[in-house]
Amino acid sequence: MKKIFFTAFLLIAATPCFSEIVGGSVTVISPPLNTGEDNHQIDELLGFNERQNVTLQSELALDYPNANIPAGATVSSHYIIYDPQDQANITGTVVTDEQVAGLIYETDKLNASDFLGLPGTNYLNPSMRGLESGDSASIDENYTVSFDLGASTPGDYARIITASEPAVVGPQLLMRNPKAAVNDVHTNENGVGSVRLLFNEPILFGANEASVTNEDGQVVSSQTTGSGSRFMVITFSDVLLGDKYTITVPDSTTSKQTGNAIDGDNDGSAGGDLVFTMEHRKRQDFNNDNEVEMKDLAEFAEEWLWAD
Numbered sequence: 001m002k003k004i005f006f007t008a009f010l011l012i013a014a015t016p017c018f019s020e021i022v023g024g025s026v027t028v029i030s031p032p033l034n035t036g037e038d039n040h041q042i043d044e045l046l047g048f049n050e051r052q053n054v055t056l057q058s059e060l061a062l063d064y065p066n067a068n069i070p071a072g073a074t075v076s077s078h079y080i081i082y083d084p085q086d087q088a089n090i091t092g093t094v095v096t097d098e099q100v101a102g103l104i105y106e107t108d109k110l111n112a113s114d115f116l117g118l119p120g121t122n123y124l125n126p127s128m129r130g131l132e133s134g135d136s137a138s139i140d141e142n143y144t145v146s147f148d149l150g151a152s153t154p155g156d157y158a159r160i161i162t163a164s165e166p167a168v169v170g171p172q173l174l175m176r177n178p179k180a181a182v183n184d185v186h187t188n189e190n191g192v193g194s195v196r197l198l199f200n201e202p203i204l205f206g207a208n209e210a211s212v213t214n215e216d217g218q219v220v221s222s223q224t225t226g227s228g229s230r231f232m233v234i235t236f237s238d239v240l241l242g243d244k245y246t247i248t249v250p251d252s253t254t255s256k257q258t259g260n261a262i263d264g265d266n267d268g269s270a271g272g273d274l275v276f277t278m279e280h281r282k283r284q285d286f287n288n289d290n291e292v293e294m295k296d297l298a299e300f301a302e303e304w305l306w307a308d
Contacts, residue, residue, distance in 0.1 A: 019076035019162045021047050023095035024144065026080070036124030037154040040083040045092035045147060050077035050159070051116050061109050062102035062161065064137060069161065075101060076162045077116035080147070083155030091148045098162040099142045105131040105158035113159055126154045170263040170270030171199045171255050186280040191241030195278060197232045197249070202256035209253055210234045215244040228256060240280045249274040 021028050026047045032039060040046060054075055059068040069075060076098065082090055104113050107130040114123050131137060136148045137158055149156045175198040180186045205227050212220040212234070221237040234247060250273050251261040265272030 019098040024093035041085040043084040046081040052076045064103040078160040087152040089150040101163040170260040191239040194235040205253040244279040
């Protein structure tokens with residue numbers, strides 16, 4: 001049953017993101033030019049990130065657990081090195097930011113998995129590449145691998161294979177109307193009474209879903225319409241005129257099709273409020289105090305006198 005669950009997990013794990021070594025006692029290094037045969041000569045556990053988000057064209061054999069990752073799965077790879085100058089032993093951990101799917105550390109399987117290596121690194125393949133008798137590597141937690149190694153020549157080497165959890169995608173904003181024509185400030189004579197948001201899929205929301213505040217932090221009542229369509233129309237009780245509104249659409253707004261929350265912060269996954277501002281000023285109100293007065297006329301005259 002464990003093997004079946006493991007296979008099913010990897011089939012759905014295909015999120016396009018960069019998987020990294022983020023902790024443990026390992027020293028993260030830049031990808032080396034050569035590795036595999038006494039190329040490092042330092043009594044430290046080393047590691048670097050290899051190819052990311054590789055869709056497997058055939059099964060990938062693991063050493064731990066004793067299983068195959070199926071073709072079609074998307075994985076990332078991280079290379080681990082222990083290559084002291086003299087015979088030495090080390091214990092250490094490697095922590096990744098994506099779940100560990102398995103480990104590869106036998107010579108033949110490392111050689112067969114070199115397609116996961118970086119193009120700029122030369123992976124040398126001596127007959128003793130990998131881990132030997134007495135070495136151990138295990139997955140302690142979903143994100144942590146522990147090593148207990150002894151090495152001299154040519155060193156110990158292993159691959160950590162990670163797989164991402166599937167991303168939960170939410171509706172995203174495509175367009176806002178009206179959009180200010182000049183410097184994001186509306187200047188039309190009658191102000192702005194409503195705003196219409198277009199999403200990439202139909203959404204569901206309540207009649208008072210959005211919240212609106214003016215530049216003094218006071219609440220402006222509003223009504224939202226269009227639930228069940230791709231549009232959300234937010235109508236202001238007080239027309240936006242000589243003011244600045246901050247509009248918040250909470251992530252309680254959901255996809256009609258999937259029920260996922262909107263991707264309000266546009267980070268590629270569901271969740272996060274959508275927050276934006278709309279500003280209106282009278283075109284002749286040069287000092288933006290919401291009144292057209294003598295000061296504005298004086299500023300206009302000064303600008304006019306400087307005109308060529």
